[in-house]
Amino acid sequence: MGARTGQQYIEGLRAQDRQVWLRGERVKDVTTHPGLANGVRGIAALYDMQHDPKLRDEMTYVLPTTGERVGLSFIIPRTRDELELRRTMMLHWARATCGMVGRSPDFMNVTFAAWAGAAEFFARNRPEFGPNIRRYYEYIRDNDVTLTHALINLQKSRTVSGVFNLQEGTALQVVRETDAGIIVRGARILATLGPLSDEIAIYSPRLGRMAEGHSPFALNFAIPCGTPGLKFLCRESFDLGRSHFDHPLGSRFEEMDCIVFFDDVLVPWERVFMMGDTDMVNATGVRTHSTAHSAHQNAAKNLAQCEFVLGLALLMTEALGNAHLPHSEGGLGELMLYAELMRACIRASEADAKIDEWGVMCPGLLQVEITRNLFMTAYPKMVEILQLLGSSSFLLTPSEADFEGPLAPDIERYLATDSTNARDRVKLFRLAWDVAGSAFGGRQVLYERFFASDPLSRARVLLSLYPKAEVTDRVRRFLARDDE
Numbered sequence: 001m002g003a004r005t006g007q008q009y010i011e012g013l014r015a016q017d018r019q020v021w022l023r024g025e026r027v028k029d030v031t032t033h034p035g036l037a038n039g040v041r042g043i044a045a046l047y048d049m050q051h052d053p054k055l056r057d058e059m060t061y062v063l064p065t066t067g068e069r070v071g072l073s074f075i076i077p078r079t080r081d082e083l084e085l086r087r088t089m090m091l092h093w094a095r096a097t098c099g100m101v102g103r104s105p106d107f108m109n110v111t112f113a114a115w116a117g118a119a120e121f122f123a124r125n126r127p128e129f130g131p132n133i134r135r136y137y138e139y140i141r142d143n144d145v146t147l148t149h150a151l152i153n154l155q156k157s158r159t160v161s162g163v164f165n166l167q168e169g170t171a172l173q174v175v176r177e178t179d180a181g182i183i184v185r186g187a188r189i190l191a192t193l194g195p196l197s198d199e200i201a202i203y204s205p206r207l208g209r210m211a212e213g214h215s216p217f218a219l220n221f222a223i224p225c226g227t228p229g230l231k232f233l234c235r236e237s238f239d240l241g242r243s244h245f246d247h248p249l250g251s252r253f254e255e256m257d258c259i260v261f262f263d264d265v266l267v268p269w270e271r272v273f274m275m276g277d278t279d280m281v282n283a284t285g286v287r288t289h290s291t292a293h294s295a296h297q298n299a300a301k302n303l304a305q306c307e308f309v310l311g312l313a314l315l316m317t318e319a320l321g322n323a324h325l326p327h328s329e330g331g332l333g334e335l336m337l338y339a340e341l342m343r344a345c346i347r348a349s350e351a352d353a354k355i356d357e358w359g360v361m362c363p364g365l366l367q368v369e370i371t372r373n374l375f376m377t378a379y380p381k382m383v384e385i386l387q388l389l390g391s392s393s394f395l396l397t398p399s400e401a402d403f404e405g406p407l408a409p410d411i412e413r414y415l416a417t418d419s420t421n422a423r424d425r426v427k428l429f430r431l432a433w434d435v436a437g438s439a440f441g442g443r444q445v446l447y448e449r450f451f452a453s454d455p456l457s458r459a460r461v462l463l464s465l466y467p468k469a470e471v472t473d474r475v476r477r478f479l480a481r482d483d484e
């Protein structure tokens with residue numbers, strides 16, 4: 001099949017009968033449900049970009065084996081040029097969604113590409129798992145499969161050490177093995193894009209420590225979202241069924257987040273990539289460098305989001321006529337700083353990219369990983385800056401219907417500014433509200449704070465990566481100086 005169109009993606013979603021629950025009801029068809037359909041269309045539009053004649057060469061590449069065109073986010077980069085080509089593709093998708101879709105399909109594609117490149121790692125204790133991951137990667141690449149993932153087990157309490165509490169009855173675990181595969185039971189969070197995906201991947205985050213060497217909780221597998229026993233429970237939709245004017249982002253980019261219940265679900269052996277080995281599950285992201293590759297995808301998304309928020313802020317201050325005021329200049333300068341830091345980190349990670357032990361071109365680890373830590377605090381700050389720049393204008397935002405109603409002349413007269421008519425001002429600030437105030441916008445802030453795990457775990461990642469001796473030696477040498 002190769003790179004899919006949006007229509008093929010939608011047909012793929014319809015082809016699978018799946019259990020998606022939203023506000024107490026089972027969703028019959030995710031592609032037409034009012035809370036999900038616009039999000040589906042948003043993802044479909046990304047797939048259509050792969051077939052835009054102007055973009056095709058920047059979105060897809062030709063597979064030498066079949067001559068077919070497949071999505072560039074599936075490439076296993078072997079050169080710096082390929083890494084950059086992949087980033088260009090990811091940036092196109094990210095810019096198309098204003099950076100507001102964290103889990104566009106490239107997020108998972110780069111992870112599986114990294115794993116396929118490091119297939120030998122998967123084969124370490126169970127030789128059959130190496131070919132399993134390789135074949136699965138080829139399957140999702142050749143069929144342009146859309147994946148969600150759920151990494152976190154639900155916990156009833158938290159430990160001070162940060163070690164996960166794995167309780168019987170909540171955490172996902174293997175309950176038995178059969179000739180056909182493994183049977184798994186439990187719950188996982190938080191499958192963003194769950195109802196909008198074809199398949200779900202289950203693995204563990206880098207710091208997901210599990211107490212024992214061999215554990216029924218240590219898992220890595222992928223199955224279709226329609227697998228019997230699999231249930232997706234959605235939060236409420238932030239697409240409120242309003243026009244693009246009223247709700248510009250929520251009416252386009254609702255990617256949905258789900259709890260996933262596994263009610264004795266069969267995972268066929270060919271879909272098991274790791275099982276039981278705690279050390280391997282914990283080491284996967286670091287050893288295969290999949291975390292660096294997904295951070296690279298994420299950094300491209302962050303850059304698009306920085307650019308979008310900055311552009312928005314500039315237009316807001318232009319509309320309000322406050323761009324020249326000192327507090328505006330301070331806020332705008334800070335937004336420029338975040339955008340350029342993000343761009344610089346991406347460039348540095350590509351400039352310092354190296355071929356890893358699997359022969360894959362890996363972005364510079366430190367430069368790419370810090371983009372996650374940076375954005376956890378930068379994005380909430382960016383939203384705060386928008387709020388400070390916009391003040392009450394966020395609430396001087398009558399709906400599209402009001403422009404057709406009896407108060408329209410008053411709105412037109414009183415809400416115009418020196419540089420903007422009332423309608424354009426309101427349109428702009430409704431967009432700003434969707435970034436900085438609405439449920440959709442609030443969820444984005446929470447996403448940036450936590451999607452890549454909690455701040456403590458992220459700090460530990462940096463501590464483990466940083467070349468500390470370089471800086472401590474410098475201080476030691478200074479302490480050892482005996483000059484005056």
Ligand SMILES: Cc1cc2nc3c(=O)[nH]c(=O)nc-3n(C[C@H](O)[C@H](O)[C@H](O)COP(=O)(O)OP(=O)(O)OC[C@H]3O[C@@H](n4cnc5c(N)ncnc54)[C@H](O)[C@@H]3O)c2cc1C
Nearest residue numbers: 149150151158159160162189190192446447450451453454
């Ligand atoms: C919008 C959104 C989308 C997401 N999408 C996905 C997805 O697609 N796939 C996926 O797998 N995951 C996803 N995540 C989940 C994300 O991985 C988790 O939210 C994250 O790992 C934090 O886990 P938690 O929510 O259980 O936090 P909790 O463990 O509930 O932590 C709550 C708070 O307590 C703190 N805390 C917890 N334990 C400790 C400790 N030992 N010491 C000190 N402080 C502690 C945390 O830092 C945090 O501030 C998403 C999250 C969000 C918010």
